[in-house]
Amino acid sequence: MAGLAMDGSNPDVSVLYDINGFAKGAPHWFDRAMEFTGEYGIVIGLAVLMLFAWWGARKRDDAPAAVAGLLWAPVAAGLALLVNIPIRDLVQRQRPFMEHQGLEVLVKGKTDFSFVSDHATLAMAVGVGLFCANRKYGLAGIALGLLEGFCRVYMGVHYPTDVVGGFALGTAVALLFAPLAMMLLTPMMTRLAESRAGWLVRPRPPAAAAADEEAELPEPRRRDNDLAA
Template identity: 75%
Template sequence: MAGVESTGSNPDVSLLYDINGLAEDAPHWFDRAMEWIGEYGIMAAMALLMVWCWWSVRKREDAPSAVAGLVWAPLAAGIALLVNIPIRGFVERPRPFVDHKGLEVLVAGKADFSFVSDHSTLAMAIGVGMFVANRKFGLAGIGLALLEGFCRVYMGVHYPTDVVGGFALGTAVALLLAPAAMALLTPLARAVADSRRAGRFVQAPEALRSAKARESGPEAEAGTGIGAEAGTRTETAPAPGQPGSDKDLAA
């Protein structure tokens, strides 16, 4: 492995060299693929996963609350990145290739501080935010976030603890602020769902009709009950010779 002699007794640095050392032994095309995946690919996959999740949850009767959770995912990621700005300025940890030689750095030009990883923070906040909306898609998003963290260390631009710190920050923001965010976003999503033009962006028309039918079920049943039958009953004139006929009245 490249630079193993420089790791000392620090497990963070040792793990950095172990993971990044895979890049030295890998084919050139694989390193280029990992570079693109770590910089752009996983973020693009996250965006596609969110679109897929939105298309799926809007068909549910509780779509407004699920869509509200999905909207919260990128908002949580943005807030987490803002929180990371003072953290980076306070810690001021240099990039690993600044203090440790022999690393295979796949992305050049990284001159800012290392702790915590923006990519890991962003990916995990989106993944956990999606988990609030839908567990299946959320688990897939969390899996992509873990892969993002591995790629950042593989590329030689972050320590493993930078990645772990990003995971913790993204998770904390997405979960701790979720109750307040959902309390604000869910009524807004329901209001949009009830509108004619934008409603389909929150809830599919068939799901909206089904939900309204279920809500108005008792009233509909009452409207078609005994009272409704009495209101639509037609009376027939009695036949001659039967009680209530004109002849009986004349007599």
């Protein structure tokens, strides 16, 4: 795989130079913004999407299943990253700036292997997992995943095929293991909904919340009948 990227006429290398070339002519502040977005911003954005989706899922009639579907998204991302470890060690593809001259590298110190991109894998796994649970937020998550892939190439730390491979890996894990994950997570969320931490799965009814507050109030003191007399 590493040998495929050595030839400058290879489309993978050509697209790398084309996208990374934007970084050379961009203002310094824009490059710093792209660096932050590619390293941390997309992950933060996905976390915010998950939070909004969770808040809405709690109000659905099938709240335990809906929350279980959302929980699968980050779990799928973690599983995909684990699957990527042997893939990365097997392929052993060097970072593009170690094989090619003239790249504008926005993040220094990347010495691990390039294929498959962890960031692209994580972002797409979350996006696809979120799409399976909530179409609206899932489309936004997939869009963020695509932006993550562009940022990694723009920053000069990945080949285009690194991020395409990450997209494929994240999507495959999120879809292939979803049925098994739902079989395990839905009963867990159902039991959680019936526990004291049930607010994580569905909002507490006003009557139940009021009953809890009343139960926590201290009992009024009883007056001594002799003193009252």
